[in-house]
Amino acid sequence: MAVSPAQRASYAADHLYKIPFHSSPRHLAGPGDPRHVTHALLAAGWAVTSAPGDPRLVLTGPDHARHRLLLDPLAHSYWKIDAADRSWYASFDQLVPVEIVAGFTDRLISGPRRKDLGPWQRMTRAGWTVERRPDGTGKAHSPGSHRLWVESEQRYEDDPTRLTWQIQARPDYDRPLVWRMWINGIVPEHLLDGLAEQLVATTPVVRGMYEYGGDSIRQEPSGLSPEQVVEAYTARLEAVRKLVRAERRSRRLTTSLPAPAPPGTVPSPVPHR
Template identity: 65%
Template sequence: MALSTSQRASYSRDHHSKIPFLTEPRHLAGPGDPRHVTHALLAAGWSVTSAPGDPRTVLAGPAQARHRLVLDPLSTSYWQIESADWSWCASFGRMVPAEIVAGFTDRLIAGTPRSGIGPWARMEEAGWVVERRPDGTAEACSSGPHQIRADLAKVYEDNPEQTAWRIEALPEYGGAPVWRMWISGAIPEHLLDGLAEQLVTTAPVVRGMYDPESHGARQEPSGLAPEEAVEAHFARVDAFDRRARPPRRTRPAVSLPEPTAPSTPASVSLR
């Protein structure tokens, strides 16, 4: 479904006074606007199923793939995503940037797996240190002072088939992680690949100037006007809307017989 006029107006109103700044590294840029994720889902045919007055926002996928997303401001698992058949689930802390969450949900919207090199190969290609173990578990760590650590471990020692991902952003001088995500179950690899793609990229994200929720990230002017940043958001959303629409069926051209010249009436003699 396309975004409503009121949804567009609300987003525009919230961002019209924010001066867009390029913010990096992206994993420390703060949560950003969750509508980067939810607007794309709505445009792709998801619907809001939470009850009026519920502090949570609950979205469900289209009928053929009823995945479920819960945005819960009262939970440490700010983002919770569950598969339609309950075979996997994922949770993301509130400080995980919306652009990184979108790496996962954008692939979920696509429905069919897109070819990718896989999460571990993608991390290795980006220069992360990756250790793959014979038992199928693995660990990876990014370089630099503000590291991201990804760990794929067994949930239960007596059940080697059941594994879970734990991914954390670590502060430079130790202490509790800046954010954490947890993914368990039979998670499709193309979803993990989309997530890894966003984790390893060095491209900055756009945040408002002096965003108080960035965690040690650097900012510099983007050169964009607030209106341009808003237009870029809606261009992304409208692209999902166009993909979700069924192709228009055109009727085949019908050949009509050529008109015949009218016959000349016989002359009438009046006496």
């Protein structure tokens, strides 16, 4: 399902009146616009499967409905993403910035990449304090006072592949929790890597002036115009569409190639004309 002209126009109308500011630290900048996540999934072919009039939005992936996203404004776990076979699920509080949520959901679209590092190595390279355990679990925290805390534990002792990840954001260690995310089950490594890539990023995110307004947030003029913010949104959707089209072409080429000859056989000669 593509993003409709009406959906694009609604996004533009909401952002053309806002003065863009760079907000940091990014993990405390507030939720942002959820359409950063949902419209990208729609551009990738996901479909709205929630009932008309339901305040909860359900999106189902095109990959034989193997993945589902639930956006529930009525629940504390604002975002819920899961696999249809119940092998894993992820939940994100409402104040998790959409850029961090998209680190996870964008990789549902793009799949694994050659430059994937894995979450622990990505955090280590970014200068986080990381403690690994022999069983593959561990804990880590970001540098500075406005820290992100990450911990993974085994969910079942007899199945080391089923881990529970808990990630928390706090302005300071002795201050109240701002948001939390939970990830449980056998989660594909590339999804965790995409999430970690956004967790360790230090670039500010764009928000409207005074948007969210937590006392730990620093806002500075971004130099962007509202029109440029809308253009970046449009470019993001176009990039997703191009990626999906390229993957479809690649799959068609792969399936159209002739099957390899069995070992030890000699291909038939091509007759001369």
